[in-house]
Amino acid sequence: MAEAPKPSSSVKLVLLGEAAVGKSSLVLRFVNNDFQENKEPTIGAAFLTQKCNLPTRTIKFEIWDTAGQERFASLAPMYYRNAQAALVVYDITKPTSLVKARHWVAELQRQASPGIVIALVGNKLDLAGESQSTSDEGEGEDGGDARKVSTEEAQAYAEEESLLFFETSAKTGHNVTEVFTAIANAIPETSLKSARGSGAAGTANRAGEEQRVNLSGPRDAGAKDGCAC
Amino acid sequence: MFSNLSNIVQRAQQLIDPTQGLNLSNSDRNPSKASLFQSQFRLPSSQTPLYEINAELTIPPSNSTRGDPDHDRGWHYAGKLHLSEAYMCFSTTPTSFTQSASTSTSSAFTGQTNGSGPSGSGFTFPLCAIRRVERLNSQNFQFALAITTWNGLLADASKPRDGSGSNKNVREQRITIHLAGTRQACERFCDGLKRGLRAGVGNVGKLRKVVAECYSEHLLRTDDKANVSPPDAGLGMAFRYPGDPKKLRDRAKMRLWAEYLRDNGRNMMLIRQPTFHKLIRVGLPNRLRGEIWEVTSGSLYLRLENPTLYTDTLAKYKGQESLAIDEIEKDLNRSLPEYPGFQSEEGIGRLRRVLTAYSWVNADVGYCQAMNIVVAALLIYMSESQAFFLLSALCDRLVPGYYSTTMYGTLLDQKVFESLVEKTMPILWEHLVKSDVQLSVVSLPWFLSLYINSMPLVFAFRVLDVFFVEGPKVLFQVGLAILRINGEELLDAPDDGAFISVLKSYFARLDESAHPKSENPKLRAVTRFQELMVVAFKEFSGVTHSSITELRLKNKDSVLNNIESFAKRTAIRNLGPDSKLLSPEELGSLYDRFYNVLYERQQRDRMIQEELKRQAKTSRLRASEILATTAPNEVEKGRVGLGPSTSLMDYDAFREFLAGMSKWAISDSSANGGEAKYYGAKKVPDTMSPWGNGPEPAEHEFLQRVFNKWDVDGSSALTLQNVVTGIARIKGKKDIMGTITYFFELYDDDNDGKVDREGILRISEALLFLSRRGLEGTLSPGASSIGLNGDISASDSQGSLPPEISTNERFLGSISAFIRRCFEYADPDHPKNQDGQDFGTSTSDEDLMVDPNTFAIGDDEDDEEEEEEEEEDLLALEKSPPGTPTKAKKTANLLSPNEESFDGASTDNESRRRVSKAKAEAANAALDPAHPLHITLPTFRMVVLADEILEQFFESSFPTSLHIIEGLQAPSSSYYGPSLTTFSNLGFSTRSQAQAQSGPMGGGRGLRGVLDNIVTDGMRVATEVRRRMEEAQRELEKNALPSQRTEDDEDDDDDVGVAVGVRKGASTDIERRSVMSTDRDLLDGADAQAGSGAASKGPGHDHNLLEVDTAAGRRRANSASTTGGSAVLEFEG
Ligand SMILES: Nc1nc2c(ncn2[C@@H]2O[C@H](COP(=O)(O)OP(=O)(O)O)[C@@H](O)[C@H]2O)c(=O)[nH]1
């Protein structure tokens, strides 16, 4: 991790979306390049970090993965406060999750920092018919096309609201790093706090920071490498 | 159960001695004091402080301390003895809960628990645990009781032992209490105790059952321990308890506890001495942990109240599903997954059952993530049933609001924590602010999961040990200590991430030495966790229950406001496509109005209930003694921010909701006369109006129809979504066709596209109802007056219409024209006409009805085309000659909703005769009930559009009359003064003209005459029509018409109108209230009997009452002679 000269800056990113759309799975895929049942109890929000190397600079994402339960929604302002980026996730097999996503977009546009970069992400692409081939594990999803939200509909909405838009699969890893790279590129240079987090004193504590950090617990997840982007 | 007992006790007190009331008041149930009492002793909410008295507790010397010269004669503690319905409690904390006690003495937050738990030395004995009370022979003026408990005698009910004597190994628990008070006060206390003891006798069985699940009973067994399986002390028994027992010195702790419990009583009968608190601070031994948590948290008393609640609940809801259950299921595999017990089906099963059972008994909370972790932790040390009750003690008392649907408790305590950090560690706070780290993202999980998920389990349990006895302030103290200890490093942490990793590594090393480099081996032995505890409880000893309470109060509003504005944004955004028809401001206002009405009604309900209680008390208490009996802690109930109160609007709330926006929705009787008339007579204070300070809402069939229409799922309650959709349809479209259609559908009961004769009359009534306070909105006076003048002059047989009349007056005319036209163009309801009915049978109107299908579709897209056609229709219609008198007659029906219109000047017989009966009937063939008829939507539209005023009513007046945003300003008499709102004078008062928007002062004598005609003649016709319809109806066996009609007819027959409907609605309330206030005794009795009947069998209850009665008699007899006598009372259960 010692790419000496490249300027590095940290970006606070928050994940929002209905429960079970795959927020935690996306983060896990991005941070650990892994897909598994989430064993980590999330109280409030889980905090993770991951670096993203762009040609000209390094972006360190400080990721807040918010808890799934509906009632935790009222805690969300705590986490999106001062966030520079947000991933609003829905599940392409569940139309109501897009409704919820629209809600979060509206909430962020009104309540979050003005320059916030928002990406709309339709997850579980592997369940859609056309990409059936990619689901190598064949998890017994009826085999048919489970897609209920068309790409066009979501895309049109994203354009209307000037959001980045991706369809991903945390399961196969499809498009996941692309989302984060696109966000990293979309963050305006000016809104980057210079080297937030590369302060002298900070570095000592930050050994092994590119791990899943359970903000409340002593249990570690495995270490991993920097992001591939 | 105990609540029933309490009723019995109270009732008994009244029966025994009427003057008791005076004394009772001394410690009567002031709700707030009662709750202080309950939290001091961790008692169930059924318990209220009945008596208290200064006393000295003497505990005899124990085996272990025998020979110790200091305690050769035992221990003595001065303190207060309290008596509630089913408990006797002693504490050295000088708290007082009498009515006269100051708040500070009631909440004297001293001692370890600062009033939030069993503090100081003392005991909390359920009365059923007391076996015998003797009055001791002692010196003058001394009043001493010797109390013997069931301690050690309850275990193993199957092998009954004959009393304490036979079991030599169990030392009888016998304590002495010297009462310090006037002889009278002492006697009184003893009388109360006696009654409580009698009532408690029946609960010894329960006590036995509850105690059998306590590990202490097994621990202290003296015989054949090996053959008996111990009570369930949690998953730890099978899967090992976390931590190394050697390192935890579990055996030593167990021995200390065994000794303590032997000397001081166990579980229910435990007496707290200073050692008790010390033993807790050093950490509880594994197998006793669950039981001590139960005792200190008070959940043991909840379990005693209803020992089978847990299993009963599971049985009751077996096989049922819920959202909470789905959510629980998702989390079962991620609740302390590292503990072996939760890798097994056994542990997962227990967790599932406890969480599920709790979600059923407390549906408001249901299930909240983090509860899984907390319960999982509890289950390591206690049985399912114990964990179930402890969870309920947590949610209700220890961390209220933490797991509610808005989690306001969690957010509030984060604010409190932040302000404590700011106050105690200003430098760190400044750093946090500067580096933009939000503390609560770090600390929220600490609080929400009670540190269980933050620290290694062994340490988290140590925190819990103290937390259960000392209350929520412990969470704050520990949190502050964590920050203080890590202060240096945290000051170097530049952001969230760094902050989190500092703390994470701290938690991971809690078992290391706090001073690894120290020369002093003792110091080196101190672990970081021990250091944490010391810092928490020494350095932050200033953080007390009262300082927390204060900060909570201070921050509550802003926290709730934040939650509410978030909830509001969310709710409004989720309102669906219809809501887009309204502006964001309108939606915001609707949201506020909706919840305000619900909130205020809830508040009012509560106040009325309290007032009733107060009134009930008044009859037996002096006024001065019942002052200031409000419960401040409950005032907020119902706020959105506090989580689920109701979010459904019933019909009455709906009326109130409308009355806040629309003047037509305000009752005519409400202003000055009304309330005095209806409520004043009952001597109900103003604050008790069921409508609060607002005006009394009107009651009208129209409102009922709107309510039913909005109530799409027929649940007799409206959601915010229902209300918004409903209003959006009326106000949002700004489309006259839509509004007309809406109105029509409101009256098309069976959705067949037809409104019958009755419906037509009702529509007219509604139009009058809606316009009776004047029309609003933009009416173009020029155009309408032309159209109208034509109409009215044609209808006016006298031809004396003044040139200037107000819109409202013209509207009256329009309505009568409306009826006339409706009947004129109505289609007969004949089978042979079925296919051709839409084309009507009226001669001249063939072309009017050219394309009924276009009309029937009635959607926006068709409007343009339609309108063109309609204009032609209108032309055609204007040409058709109006049947003059008919119109006048019909109007009267419209007036029937207003009672006043009938008993006012309408009895002007002369004017009544002005229109001949013959003439009227001739023109009214359409009214003949023998020839049923109906109008269709196109006809209805045509008729509406034929009249400019009606058109404008639908286009603007009606939608505008819903003042969503601004509401009704000054709700003064000018808005709902009775004279304005009725036709009682058969005309319009000057006020009404001032009210009218197009307001030229007009009218005068001539107009009045016209109106007289309209009204009086119309009234007569209406009566006639009704009569004939009823006849026809009778022939048709009554079921030909909607049942609703029958009721309304009764109203009409009784010559009452809307006002009566209102009165009827309100009178049920009044009746209830007055009955309750005047017949308190009866009700109390009924209450008591109903209550006890539910829990215990009827005869048993009677028996209890009898017993108490006898006891009363005996007490009287004895009271003189027992001065210094022997046993006051002896129970051998
Ligand atoms: N097929 C499929 N399942 C997914 C995908 N992402 C997540 N899931 C599953 O969806 C469920 C919820 O995922 P989780 O990450 O916990 O959602 P969260 O509540 O938004 O954090 C889990 O069972 C995941 O295994 C995906 O891309 N494809």
Ligand SMILES: [Mg+2]
């Ligand atoms: Mg998640």
